[in-house]
Amino acid sequence: MESLAAKALAELTSAEIERAVAGKTLIWPIGGIEQHGPHLPLNVDSLIPKALSHRLAAIIDGFYLPVQPLSVRSLPQSGGGLIFPGTIYIDGGTFTRYLQxxxxxxxxxxxxxxxxxxxxxxxxxxxxxxxxxLSGNGAFGERAVTAFSWWSLVPDAWIAANLPDFPGWHAEHAGITETSLMLHLHPDLVRSERPDHPSPPMAGIYRLPLDGDSASTRGVLSRTSGSSATLGKQLFDLVTEQMIALVERRQNDK
Ligand SMILES: [Zn+2]
Known part of the structure; x- marks a missing residue:
């Protein structure tokens, strides 16, 4: 279904850009640099949306922007937290202002x-x-904006069929879905360990003092065993389909 090469907005010239993007869709992947257990690199959260943005740009003839590499802080119940080295973050207020x-x-x-x-x-x-x-200030005018986290596009039926002991997306951090996607997209970056955490944290609870061991196994919040490139490809293709359904109609609206 991919018919065109994905186009990078930043590779246009200033003289070309206005004509090139007129009436088109721009796609901005937003990631982070965060610990992802002993088996995945720090930039998982950037590499997955980056790959999706390139795929989508190719399919709908849009332009992808450079991935935004930094994120807000990692929290213990959803990202392992800051006790693990390598997480580089900015505070939420600065991040929001930067995006605006x-x-x-x-x-x-x-x-x-x-x-x-x-x-x-x-x-x-x-x-x-x-x-x-920004929308309240009229910045977008009549233009359509669609923002989502990639996991929000995964249907419950797929989860029920493929991940029987699914712990919730907050606890999928460095777990079976991210590991599988990375095995599909960047197998060279995935180390051989497959740590499991037996009791994934519940969503929506924050407790002090922190107890890192109860929330994760070396930064992994759920299980990674069972991860595979096949599962990753299935998930990547599924999210791609859902993205297209979400944005194509608006792209084609006259
Ligand atoms: Zn992640």
Whole structure:
């Protein structure tokens, strides 16, 4: 179904860009640098939305933006937290303001639709807030904006059929879905260990003092055994289908 090569917005020239993006969809992947257990690299949350943005750009003839590499903080019940080295983050207020300023300048271009694909769990509310506030100021005009975290597009039926002991997306951090997607997209970056955490944390609870061992196994919040490139490809293709359903109609609206 992919008919065109994905196009990078940043590789256009200033003289070309307005004509090139007029009436088109721009796609911005937003990730993070966060610990992902002993088996995955720090940039998982950037690599997955980046790959999805390239795929979507190719299919709908849109343009992808460079991945936004930094995120808001990792929390113990959804990302393992800051006790693990390697997580580089900014605070939510700075992140929201950064997104708003970037989007405001992007809005000077005559694109038709903006799609934001998030890959880091804790980013979501801040991305939505940035968009909502800008929208209230009229920055987007009549243009369509669609923002989502990639996991929100995975149907419950697929989860029930493929992940019988699914712990909830907050606890899928460095777990079977991210490990499988990475085995599909970047097998060279996945180490051989497959740690499991026997009791994934419950969503929506924060407790002090922190007890890292009860929340995770070396930064992994659920299980990784059973991960495979096959499962990763299935998931990637499924999310791609769902993305297209979400944005194509708006792209084609005249
Ligand atoms: Zn992640």
């Amino acid at each position: 300023r970037t989007l405001a300048s992007l809005c000077r271009l005559p694109f038709k639709q903006l799609v934001i694909i998030n890959g880091h769990y804790e980013n979501e509310a801040f991305i939505f807030e940035a968009i909502d506030e």
